[in-house]
Amino acid sequence: MSYKIKSRIWIESEDNVLLGEGRVHLLKAIDETGSLSKAAKSLNISYKKAWQLLDSVNKSAKKPVTINSIGGKGGGGAQLTKYGKSLIKAFDEINKNCWAFLDEQLSKIEHL
Amino acid sequence: MSYKIKSRIWIESEDNVLLGEGRVHLLKAIDETGSLSKAAKSLNISYKKAWQLLDSVNKSAKKPVTINSIGGKGGGGAQLTKYGKSLIKAFDEINKNCWAFLDEQLSKIEHL
DNA sequence: TTTCGTTATATCCAATCAAATATAACGAAT
DNA sequence: ATTCGTTATATTTGATTGGATATAACGAAA
Numbered sequence: 660m661s662y663k664i665k666s667r668i669w670i671e672s673e674d675n676v677l678l679g680e681g682r683v684h685l686l687k688a689i690d691e692t693g694s695l696s697k698a699a700k701s702l703n704i705s706y707k708k709a710w711q712l713l714d715s716v717n718k719s720a721k722k723p724v725t726i727n728s729i730g731g732k733g734g735g736g737a738q739l740t741k742y743g744k745s746l747i748k749a750f751d752e753i754n755k756n757c758w759a760f761l762d763e764q765l766s767k768i769e770h771l
Numbered sequence: 772m773s774y775k776i777k778s779r780i781w782i783e784s785e786d787n788v789l790l791g792e793g794r795v796h797l798l799k800a801i802d803e804t805g806s807l808s809k810a811a812k813s814l815n816i817s818y819k820k821a822w823q824l825l826d827s828v829n830k831s832a833k834k835p836v837t838i839n840s841i842g843g844k845g846g847g848g849a850q851l852t853k854y855g856k857s858l859i860k861a862f863d864e865i866n867k868n869c870w871a872f873l874d875e876q877l878s879k880i881e882h883l
Numbered sequence: 884t885t886t887c888g889t890t891a892t893a894t895c896c897a898a899t900c901a902a903a904t905a906t907a908a909c910g911a912a913t
Numbered sequence: 914a915t916t917c918g919t920t921a922t923a924t925t926t927g928a929t930t931g932g933a934t935a936t937a938a939c940g941a942a943a
Binding site for chain 2: 660666667668669670671672673677721745746749756757760761
Binding site: 817819820840841842843844845846847 | 901902903908909910911912
């Protein structure tokens, strides 16, 4: 049984985490459900945690990543901005490339 | 001010963490000081944490990474094995390559 | 103006994690 | 035998984290 190489990448802004794997999952769930509370339920995390993550994302980003509305039809909701979608796309691509890169590096430890 | 990409890589064996950045730092300090307690002090971590890390490393590795001795001249000590040194070398190289790789990926977010 | 489901926030409690402390076991040297 | 500094381990305390709960604010629609 050989060793495996694992990795985590994330994007920072002024030493604050902007996007990591968990945050991207949350943003994708918001995009699918249209609300933060439904996204939290779909990910089986508490609303509190989801809200804290989203708040941190929007505070770290240069431009809004979601538009959140309170009240009104359906009680309100959250929507990804175009900017948010482009951030997710960039993260996913870099992350995928990183995995592929590390796969190539496996040869450096297969003899150990 | 632009975003930054950060990363962490680690090597796993049977779903146990074998080597990460912290563990590599500890092993290098052991190599320099010849003892686990001195290594812990030099890294400003508790002996307990250092011991737990080293124990986990040696339990996850296929072959011993350190040889630990109790009692005797100087009270005992810990020494890196050749195998441990080769693991560190491989980790460092892969990690360095990963940083360089992610530097190249920066162009994918510099417009965001 | 009442209803509704949501965002936003505070509070409390449990659980997990880290630090600090204490102590035994060890073996070469004296 | 005693000393010494180390490895190895348990215990306790404190800090941080996360979950659960409660509640206010909101605004469109009925």
